Amino acid sequence: MKMGLPQKIWIYFLLIVTSAFVFFPVLYAFMISFMTGPEIIQGKFFPESLSFENYSKVFSRLPLLNYLLNSFIVSVSVMLGQLVVCSLAAYAFVFLKFKGRDFIFFLFISTMMIPWEATMIPNVFTIRKLDWFNTYQGLTLPFFALAFGTFLLRQHFLTIPKELHEASQIAGLSRFRFFWRVVLPVSKTSLVTLGAYGFLTTWNMYLWPLLITTNKSVRTVQIGLKQLQSQEIATEWGVVMAGVIVVIIPTLLLLFIGQKQLQKGLSQGALK
């Protein structure tokens, strides 16, 4: 696309102003996280010195390292669980012919119309019956099956020629070998997209961990933030913001690295 210089300058101007607006709250939180109490009350934007005191304080007041580790374990488990469960289901929908396929496909679609919040009450009871309060399996297992993930992978699997499947069967390759050796490797991009999406959404999950963690043993960072916020609120905003920055760094990094991939993958999965 060719455009004139005035037009270019105009677009750059809009880009800079609007993106600065969007990113401002994060930058602001970052600045606050280095400030002392008096500096914050004076309403400064730049901290006087780059002191990490707030960061050391937040780690000493809250078992933040423990929470970070919990969030990491939970997010990676859900990510791997979703990849396994969704890719198995997507394979069945694409490569296997069986009775009731349309019906089961419809069942998968219907799960997308049931909001998670509408089912949370009995789910909490189920977790209680299983005695899974404050356990990793209670935090992760309910999220392994995901209709959206199954559809995303199904779209990619559909691009693999059916002849390849037939040929591999004639060559005596078992279905699982075909799945493992052919289907998964050629679908790497979709798997990465789904993996990043699963990690991101799980890391940021709030309501479910709030409901089923009652102590710090498996509590995640998001609930840690709520705790921090309600403890420190009146006095030390710098410490609270240091906590915020620590919590958002892993997902921001993941997003910065995988932005392109995520955007391509999600919009494809959304459409076809």
Next chain:
Amino acid sequence: MTRPSTMTMWRKTVDGRTAALYLLPSIILFSVFVFYPMFRTIYLSFFLTDQTGNAAIMVGFENFVYLLGSSEFQNSMKATGLFVLYTVPITIVLALFFALLANEKLKGIGFFRTMYSSTMGISVAASSVIWLFMFNPSIGMFNRLLGVLSLPQIQWLLDPEWALLSVSISTIWMNIGFSFLILLGGLQNIDEHLYESSRIDGAGYFYRLRRITLPMLSPTLFFIITISLINAFQTFGQIDILTKGGPSQSTNLIVYSIYREAFINYQFGTASAQAVILFLIILIVTILQFKLGERKVHYQ
């Protein structure tokens, strides 16, 4: 005679058996954590429950009658409706504007794309804490700004007139990243050749936007509108951190109301009835979107 036929039968159904095996994890998990609790919620909505959530007394539609008559629930529905109205259109218009800007092929455009999508990487809890600070009446940024402009101060989250609006502003910001990413993806899927042929005719930017870009983007727009609507009805985290449903219940959105009714008041029957209403709303939104979408959307 029988052996070969059973053999072929066995072989013919091998796909079916393999499929059952591959689908089993999904089916079990969906049954336990989606379908069973959905039916259980509907069941519980017809009962009064004890403290542990067991159905105690069957009351028929009494819970629903009670809810529809209670000013608290009416208020919660009104707040939810307003919240959807405040957040969804503005988020999508802003995200579309940013996506159109970020779709230009310019030097350093990758940097701007990262900035716009950044809010997707920030959790609801973290965003809410940041906004809680910015809304702070004495040391927050917004009131300082008003002070500089010598305008009257606003009690953002504490004033029943302003609280829902304040929560909406922060929610728009939280949701921009995801909508932007999806819309940018949609824009990049549009075939370049369409523009080339129109440029020969000397068509201007806004003419191209109206006649090519928006029609070609309509499936993506349709998708993001549906998702945003559903998400808005499911809002919880920012309410819990910013306002706890207050002041005077002006931000008591439906999911927060369900949460409070169930896990603070232990009224699982009426909470379930609210959950059923939430389910019905989302069902209607989805069906409406599909009905409208079929007619209006231009598919490639």
